[in-house]
Amino acid sequence: MTATAATKFELITTDGVARRGRLSTAHGEINTPAFMPVGTAGTVKAMMPEDVATTGAEIILGNTYHLMLRPTAERVARLGGLHKFMNWPKPILTDSGGYQVFSLSKRRTINEKGVTFQSHIDGAKVKLTPERSIEIQRLLGTNITMVLDECTEWPISEEDARKSMELSIRWAARCKTAFEQRPGFGLFGIVQGSMYPELRRESVAHLKNIGFEGYAIGGLAIGEPQEEMFEVLEYTVPALPKGRPHYLMGVGKPADIVGAVMRGIDMFDCVIPTRSGRTGQAFVRGGSLNLRNAKHVEDSRPLDVACRCQVCANYNRAYLHHLIKAGEMLAGMLLTFHNLHYYQDLMAQIRGSIESGTMSDFVTTFDREQRTGAVISETE
Amino acid sequence: MTATAATKFELITTDGVARRGRLSTAHGEINTPAFMPVGTAGTVKAMMPEDVATTGAEIILGNTYHLMLRPTAERVARLGGLHKFMNWPKPILTDSGGYQVFSLSKRRTINEKGVTFQSHIDGAKVKLTPERSIEIQRLLGTNITMVLDECTEWPISEEDARKSMELSIRWAARCKTAFEQRPGFGLFGIVQGSMYPELRRESVAHLKNIGFEGYAIGGLAIGEPQEEMFEVLEYTVPALPKGRPHYLMGVGKPADIVGAVMRGIDMFDCVIPTRSGRTGQAFVRGGSLNLRNAKHVEDSRPLDVACRCQVCANYNRAYLHHLIKAGEMLAGMLLTFHNLHYYQDLMAQIRGSIESGTMSDFVTTFDREQRTGAVISETE
Numbered sequence: 001m002t003a004t005a006a007t008k009f010e011l012i013t014t015d016g017v018a019r020r021g022r023l024s025t026a027h028g029e030i031n032t033p034a035f036m037p038v039g040t041a042g043t044v045k046a047m048m049p050e051d052v053a054t055t056g057a058e059i060i061l062g063n064t065y066h067l068m069l070r071p072t073a074e075r076v077a078r079l080g081g082l083h084k085f086m087n088w089p090k091p092i093l094t095d096s097g098g099y100q101v102f103s104l105s106k107r108r109t110i111n112e113k114g115v116t117f118q119s120h121i122d123g124a125k126v127k128l129t130p131e132r133s134i135e136i137q138r139l140l141g142t143n144i145t146m147v148l149d150e151c152t153e154w155p156i157s158e159e160d161a162r163k164s165m166e167l168s169i170r171w172a173a174r175c176k177t178a179f180e181q182r183p184g185f186g187l188f189g190i191v192q193g194s195m196y197p198e199l200r201r202e203s204v205a206h207l208k209n210i211g212f213e214g215y216a217i218g219g220l221a222i223g224e225p226q227e228e229m230f231e232v233l234e235y236t237v238p239a240l241p242k243g244r245p246h247y248l249m250g251v252g253k254p255a256d257i258v259g260a261v262m263r264g265i266d267m268f269d270c271v272i273p274t275r276s277g278r279t280g281q282a283f284v285r286g287g288s289l290n291l292r293n294a295k296h297v298e299d300s301r302p303l304d305v306a307c308r309c310q311v312c313a314n315y316n317r318a319y320l321h322h323l324i325k326a327g328e329m330l331a332g333m334l335l336t337f338h339n340l341h342y343y344q345d346l347m348a349q350i351r352g353s354i355e356s357g358t359m360s361d362f363v364t365t366f367d368r369e370q371r372t373g374a375v376i377s378e379t380e
Numbered sequence: 381m382t383a384t385a386a387t388k389f390e391l392i393t394t395d396g397v398a399r400r401g402r403l404s405t406a407h408g409e410i411n412t413p414a415f416m417p418v419g420t421a422g423t424v425k426a427m428m429p430e431d432v433a434t435t436g437a438e439i440i441l442g443n444t445y446h447l448m449l450r451p452t453a454e455r456v457a458r459l460g461g462l463h464k465f466m467n468w469p470k471p472i473l474t475d476s477g478g479y480q481v482f483s484l485s486k487r488r489t490i491n492e493k494g495v496t497f498q499s500h501i502d503g504a505k506v507k508l509t510p511e512r513s514i515e516i517q518r519l520l521g522t523n524i525t526m527v528l529d530e531c532t533e534w535p536i537s538e539e540d541a542r543k544s545m546e547l548s549i550r551w552a553a554r555c556k557t558a559f560e561q562r563p564g565f566g567l568f569g570i571v572q573g574s575m576y577p578e579l580r581r582e583s584v585a586h587l588k589n590i591g592f593e594g595y596a597i598g599g600l601a602i603g604e605p606q607e608e609m610f611e612v613l614e615y616t617v618p619a620l621p622k623g624r625p626h627y628l629m630g631v632g633k634p635a636d637i638v639g640a641v642m643r644g645i646d647m648f649d650c651v652i653p654t655r656s657g658r659t660g661q662a663f664v665r666g667g668s669l670n671l672r673n674a675k676h677v678e679d680s681r682p683l684d685v686a687c688r689c690q691v692c693a694n695y696n697r698a699y700l701h702h703l704i705k706a707g708e709m710l711a712g713m714l715l716t717f718h719n720l721h722y723y724q725d726l727m728a729q730i731r732g733s734i735e736s737g738t739m740s741d742f743v744t745t746f747d748r749e750q751r752t753g754a755v756i757s758e759t760e
Contacts, residue, residue, distance in 0.1 A: 015554070041703075041706040041708060042699070042702060042703075042706075043703060043706075043708050045708065045709060045710070046709045046710070046713075047710070048428075048710070048714075049694075065697060066706075070702065070705060070706060071677070071698070075677070075678055078678065079680055079696065079698055079699075080680070084704075085692040085698075085699055086579070086699065087695060087699075113495075144574045144627075198694065227616075286603065297451070297455070298455055298458065299653075300459055300460070310430075310530045314467040315467060316456070316459065318426045318451070318459055318465075319422070319459075319465055321464065322421075322450065322451045322465075323421075323422075323423060324423040325448075325450060325451075326422075326423075328421060328425065328449060329424050329425060329709055329712065330423045330425070330426070330427070330428070332709065333426075333428065333709070333713070335430075372567075376688065
């Protein structure tokens, strides 16, 4: 059994293990490696949707958990779907709701059928099954639907990791059955198995047997050291189908992304650039600046002289520091814009380096900037 | 003694008492009647500066009180002035700091020399004199500087109002002396005298004798009924020089603005459109909508079908309601944008009506919409 080509993935070129590709959906193309800004509750926080596109984003991620509770999937569907509701005409990927059920909700109980939890909004008892997760994502009108999986903690025993992985596989099969094939809309499976190579390999084998449009690596970026994450990628990604996109869920910091691309990952999502922007942190070459710090109070330099975003063109560190101290919303708006631009620019540089076969040079420069602090060290 | 033509005001045409003019400054022209969005602490709250211009604003107001305390006028000056600091290249008017000293600060003491108050930020003791207010506004680089005046409460006895008005006149004369004349930068006087015709007339006579680039009416929009405000305008504005702009400070709601234009006012500022936007209120024809209200939960209509702003083009009431319930910043961003667009569109309609001599028709329609609730009533 293989997936029908509901979404098309073209592998344009490779540079070592790093891959340059293009994923086509009903709402447009996504050049990979791609970073997906997170639009939790139908908005990429602190951003006008038009500006999200301006930063270079070609796809965003929506959270099924948040949207199913408020405004509800049925309401979004009656209002014309998530693209229209939030004025984002480009592709949308939604997670299955599983991760947030395990991290945000209270009093959850899990069994073969699914998971029952208490809403963090109004305390209501809510059920989420593989079939319901697929239905919700269909109602939202998402281009890339994720299967419902159980998210384990780190660390976890091999026995518990196996039980959980096997449950996630049975749920993945139910998701595949429930998913309605339509041109330009696809279903991705999620590899589980924690830090156990044998479990990861079994998970991949099962998922390939079911057949998906893309393959995500789940259960990472949950507190484990970067080396452990990379290790999992090194033995898991080679087992994935080469002709399908590989998506590392919830990752990550810039160095995590660069390292994961070098291990064959095509897609990423993470709240770091947006959340950091709202708490006064700006990503620059070599690391990040904390704009709350008093040392910026009269610094007339942009966040990063090499950055071509409109925030760096028009505002200096002193102004951003002032906005933070004054509690002004514009601080979060400008820093989020800059951070998303930084991430999208990073992905564009990665794609260009793969195309020109210079990815190892790019990584050398990137690593040196991270080691020396680049822009950061100029400031101290 | 008359003011030098540091800013140029051209009275283009009139329609009854309503005036259509153009004020020229070093940073550009302002078509009047004009509404100035308030950019308290170096930012029009929840708005990208580029978007403030998109709504049609040609000038914004900055608050001397806030900026002198943080980041301080000297720091703004060292960073290149307020226009550059906040990325607003168009004209800026700053108030004198007086109003906020009287409304926001604690433990203030006033004497002939000036006012001493405690900062609401860090409790520091701060002095503000007419000369210091002018110096601060010069350091900020403001195009239109306001004189420091004492702001009285409403109601107030005639005796107290007279004492205060006379002090404000002496301060106004000191401001004029302290103000450095430069082409494209002007100083406005402020008429005081509360609700007492004789005091208002005396205040105007004194100010004309000192000579200013423009004349503001102060001491209104502080709790008095609209009729009392209009009454003050009716006996005060005719006494003002016709060749200078007339500015009604801190006003107001759309109906206040329309009524004041009909009584010869050229300039307005108010926090209502921005503050309302951040608290879920949207201005529409005939009144306002409270988007917090549950009745909007699945309303697929824009805020106002006749509005041509990008918020009304791209988002519906259900989405705005959702953003508010979810506590998302985008709610305040979108509603502030719409409200500022509403205000600027109102001013554009007023200017067009004066030009074509149809201001009374405009007022008839406006009043009918206010009376019937226009858009509001469609929703109930």
